Amino acid sequence: MKYWIILLLSLLTACGRGVPDDARIVVAGDSVMAWNRAAGASVADVLQERLGAPVGDVSLSLAQVAGGRGPLNIPAQLDGVRADWVVLNGGSNDLSGGCDCSDCGAVLDRLISQDGTQGAIPALVADLRARGSNVIWADYYTSPRYAGTTCEPPYRVLEERVARMAQADPGVTLVDMDDVFRPDDPSLFAADRLHPSRKGSARIAAQIAPLLTRGE
Known part of the structure; x- marks a missing residue:
């Protein structure tokens, strides 16, 4: 029952x-990207405000890279999407659901080889690059809940x-959120x-926005 309540809330959050x-810009991924959407303050919302240009958003809480169905699968979120820039993240729900932060070798290999x-992940990025998209991959920050625990090493x-x-690939940029997030800043x-x-x-949006205006 709890799972279905969370799923329903996630789907309602996705509305609009x-x-x-x-x-020209589309945001995809999991709850880190989708969070605060109900308040008009998600990553995509802030990017749109900062850039003064429309920003698509297909991100959804609980979404996975190698699992999930429909919009709960991040590659499926991007089916048919063609954009100059795709900003996305993913892997957290695969790790939390597939290995619970321990013995995560098989899940990591399924996501991306050494x-x-x-x-x-490389398959998704290669597909996006073949469509002509530049890709910004937003790596996870370290959250207070997991800082100093066994969940840190897999990430x-x-x-x-x-x-x-x-x-x-010069068309792929990794943005490390730990550059601007500290787990001791509540x-x-x-x-x-x-x-x-x-x-x-x-x-997050402030770190990404300058990358989206390169070459303009």
């Missing part, structure tokens, strides 16, 4: 967003592998000590 016909060339491994993938986090507060979502 999509991809405008003239959007050399960054194989797995669900470090994920970041290292995604970095190798990004290094091989103002950046929602009451659950996991998701971003409105200030946190704004900080």
Whole structure:
């Protein structure tokens, strides 16, 4: 019952967003991207305000890269989407549901191989690049809930592998949210000590926005 309540809330949160016909930028991924949408303060909302241009948003809480169905699968979120820029994240729900922060080797390999060339993440990024999109991959910050716990190491491994993938393609940029998030700053986090507060979502958008205007 709890799962269905969360899912219903997530779907309701998704209402009102999509991809405008003239959007050059689309945000996809999981709850880190979708959080604060009901208040008009999600990452996509803030990007749209900062850039003064339409920004599509197909992100959804509970979404996975290698699992999930329909919009709860991040590659499915982007079916048919063609945009100059795709900003996305993913992997947290795969890790939390597939290995509970321990013995995560198999889940990590399914997401992305050690050399960054194989797995669900490189396949998704390669598909987006083939459509002509530049990709910004937003790596996870360290949240107060997980700081200093056994959940940190798998995310470090994920970041290292995604970095190798990004290094091989100038059209892919890895943005490390730990550059602008500190787990000891409660103002950046929602009451659950996991998701971003409105200030946190704004900080994510502020880190990404300058990358979207390169070459203009």
